[in-house]
Amino acid sequence: MRSIWNVIRFMAGEDGTKKWMALFVLLFLFQFTGWISREDGLWLPETLKAVNWTLITVCATFFIPRIHHLVRELLQIVLVLVVHAIVLQYRFVPMSQMDGPMEWFQANVSQLFPYLWFGLAAWWVFLMAMWASRSKLWISFIVILAILFFGVRDSFSTLQLWPQVAAVIFSGLCMLVVRHLSQLKNKAPESWKRLSDNPGPLIVPVVLIIALTLTLGALVPAVDPVLTDPYTAWRQYNGEAVTFLPSSDDSGRTMVQDPNDPLLKSSGYSRNDAQLGGQFQYDYTPVFTVDTTSRTYYRGETRALYTGSGWEASPADRRARQTSVDSSGKLPADSGIDMTKLKTEEVKQTVKMRSNEVYPVLFGAYPMSKVDIQEEGPDGTRSDPAQLGSLRWSARQAELRFNAKSNYPKQYELVSNIPLLDLSGLKKVDMSRLNRSEWNDYLQLPDRLPERVTELAKEVTKEAPSAYEKVHELELYLSSKYPYTNTPDVSKGKSKDFVDRFLFEIQEGYCDYYSSAMVVMTRSLGIPARWVKGYASGSSDNSRPAGIGNLRGGMSDPDAEGTYTVRNSDAHSWVEVYFEGYGWLPFEPTAGFSLPQSYAPETSAATEMPTPAPAETKTAQAKSGAAPWVRYVLYTLSGLVLLTAAAVTAIRLSSGKKLLPLLGRDPKAANYAQGVIQEVNRLLRYGRRKGYERFEHETFREAASRWMTQSYWLAGELSPVLAMFEKAKYSRSSVTEQDLEAVQGHVKRLREQMK
Structure with a gap:
């Protein structure tokens, strides 16, 4: 016992109170980050990792002996920056690659946003907790607040947070003990000296009480609760049956939900699109990473048959010819599509799967022209032509299908020739000459489609002179008229047709609502269109950042090359429309999304397009540099921080007499x-x-x-x-x-x- 006590005294040193308080504050705050990690989609994994390491490094600085508090706080800020640079894989951008000092500063700083704000907030919270630990009253106050918070969250969720409550109580009691001993040492040094020389009379009773309490708690039989928790009572009050089962990892409770619960679904690549609609929760689990020469969407499958409830493969699609992929990996284009006027740009992508799921297709930029499946060997990555035998290429749908039930490729390379938009040429396309009998699958509409859907499409496009401009008007109308939400109020929908419900009753939704509506409205104008599903671009640590335009990805050029992480939350659907001479071209009607698009050299997108969609406007801002409001906010915050630091330093160091x-x-x-x-x-x-x-x-x-x-x-x-x-x-x-x-x-x- 005395040896343990001597170790504790040695560790404490001259400033032992702060060291022990820092440890228990770290334990206290870890309960909140642990709770956040179990909340679906509350924080990204990178944010959580950065905040946890920030708390650890800030705690470590309190073990540095004989350091002034201003020096310690400056060191903590530096360590916070270092932690975020490591976690976010920061890449220094030399001044030689930038046009000026401001662009250079933005290119380097932007890589840490917005994650850095969370780290600085965690640093501030740690310092505030250390300040509160100087008083027993404040310690008791924050511990009681934390217990109330976890208790309420536990009651109104399926999470099991009593371990967090126990840890909060333990850390709070330890802080109170440390503070009491610190005050005893200061107010009664002789009593403290006697206690430090002979700690047995204090430690032995404490250890015995704790051991006895834990033993009795383990032996006492479980008793059913007298009262129903508020969450269950509320759902039962609304007539919903609630049953809880223990989770597989004992981290919480699994609620057995009603199959009709609108929030039962979570985001991800869908296997069945026959019944669209409802609500969903975001799932931020990574699916794959892509090292690409340009930002793109990652196309999966297409659907042509609209049933009024959802999408299915048309009979022609089911009969479409599929060819084996030979050792060269080349993927021929559909010979039945006229693309003589289309100009393209080559994009290379390396896809690394981070999920063990087996998907029906390989994902990549549209349209793919070559594939190479790879495996990791002792000498690095190498091609594996044998696995190409599990692939089938459907040129009609431009789908690279995986036909096996297991051994989904963990890494593969794709070459795609993405379209370059020739706006002036597209406006001249005359779709009236199209042989409609050949395109029946992509002009199909249900017999019971309400007439007001067609009337709305004609009303929106009545001023557009060409087919391309009509499609663009529909894209702009949908993205600006209807707000995006993953939880639309489906109770407003009365119509039997999914698109009709969205356009005239629910009037809000997510990608499936927008894309389905645009395909149906485009077909009602006699223009071939099909529904596409896959993944949006994901988030990126851009290898050549040049600003602060895209906060989530920390880059200003949204179409830049780099490594992108694609998650289940990036699952998406959009539209492809056929134009004679150009083939299938993608369109993005979903509000808030920006489809990567490239333009032919002789065409200026800014001068040709009449009115850009909101998402396109954001993209244009990002390409030209940081969005103005972002720059102003960052400059203002930076200025306030510098002024505050200067003022505090002046006051602390000043010797003025006034x-x-x-x-x-x-x-x-x-x-x-x-x-x-x-x-x-x-x-x-x-x-x-x-x-x-x-x-x-x-x-x-x-x-x-x-x-x-x-x-x-x-x-x-x-x-x-x-x-x-x-x-x-x-x-x-x-x-x-x-x-x-x-x-x-x-x-x-x-x-x-x-x-």
Whole structure:
């Protein structure tokens, strides 16, 4: 026991209170990050990792001995930046690659946003918790608040948060014990010395009480709750049956939901699209990463048959010819599609799967022209032509299908020739000459499609002179008219047709609503269209950042090359429309999404397009640099931080005679004797706040005598201060620098004993 106690004393050192408090504050805050990690989609994994390591490094700085608090705080800020640079795989951008200092600064700083804000907030919370730990009252207050929070969240969710409550109580009690022992050491040093020399009478009863409590808690039989928790009571009040089962990892409870629960679904690549609609929850699980030469969408499958409820493969699609992929990996284009006027740009992509699921297709930029499946060998990555035999290429649908039930490729390379839009040429396409009998599958509409859907499509496009401009008007109308949400109010929908419900009743939704509506409206105008599903671009750590335009990805050029992480939350659907001479071209009607598009060299997208969609406007802003409001916010915040730091430094270091007295500070002493008197004046002001007051009729000697009678443990430090004060104020003897330093040491210890 004594050896353990000696280790504790050695670890504590001269500033042991702060070290122990930092450890228990870290344990306390870890309960909140642990809760956040179990909340679906609340934080991204990168954010959680950065915040956890921020808390650990900030805690570690309190174990550095004899360091000024300003130096420690500066070191903590530097460590926060280092942590985020490591977690986010920061890549330094040299000045030679930028046009100027401001662009260089943006290119380097933007890579850490918005994650850095979470890290700085965690740093601030840690410092506030350390400040609160100086008082038993504040410790009790924050612990009670944390218990209430976890208790309420546990009651109104399927999470099981009682382990967090237990850890919060444990850390809070430990902080109270540390604070009590610290005060005992300051106020009664002799008692503390006796206790440190012989800790057994204190430690043994505490250990026995804890052991007895845990033993009884483990042996006591479980008792069913008398009251129903609020979450279950609320659902039962609404007539919903709720059954809970223990989770597989004992981390929480699994709620057995009603199959009709609208939030039962979660985001991800769908296997069945026959019944669209409803609501879903975001799932941020990574699916794959892509190292690409340009940002793209990752196309999966297409659907042509609209049933009024959802999408299915048409009979022609089911009969479509599929060819085996040979050892060259080349994927021929559909010979039945006229693309003689289309210009393309080559994009290379390396896809690395991070999910063990087996998908029906391989994902990549549209249209694919070559595939190479790879495996990792002892000498690095190499091609594996044998696995190409599990692939089938459907040129009609431009789908690279995987026909096996297992061994889905973990890594593969794709070459795609993405379309370059020739806007002036597209506006001249005459779709009236199209042989409609050949395109029946892509013009199909249900017999019971409400007429008002067709009427709305004609109304929206009545001013557009060409087929391409009509399609663009539909894209713009849908993305600007209907708000995006993953939880649309489906109770508003009465129509039997999915698109009709969206356009005229629900009037809000997510990608499936927008894309289905655009395909149906486009077909109603006699223009071939098909529904496409896959993944949106994902988030990126851009290899060549140049601004702060895209906050999530930390890059200004949204179409830049780089490595993109694609998650289940990026599952998406969009539209492809056929134009004679150009083939199938993608369109993005979903509000808030930006489809990567490239333009032919002789065409300017800014001058040709009449009115860009909101998502396109954001893209244009990002390409030209950081969005103005983002830059202004960052500049303002940076300026405020610098001004605050400068002001605090000036106040702390200033020796002015006007400002400091207003703040309760004394001007700089003219000599050592004056310095002693100032130290005593500061002690008197501090003592008055702690209940050690000097009355108007008392001298300092009379007040000191009364204090030492009231609190005998002050005598050892107060007597030499009194003697030196009288020498400095009344004697002609000189006061040396050593005398002033001795008084300052005595006053510091007195302030600690007065707490």
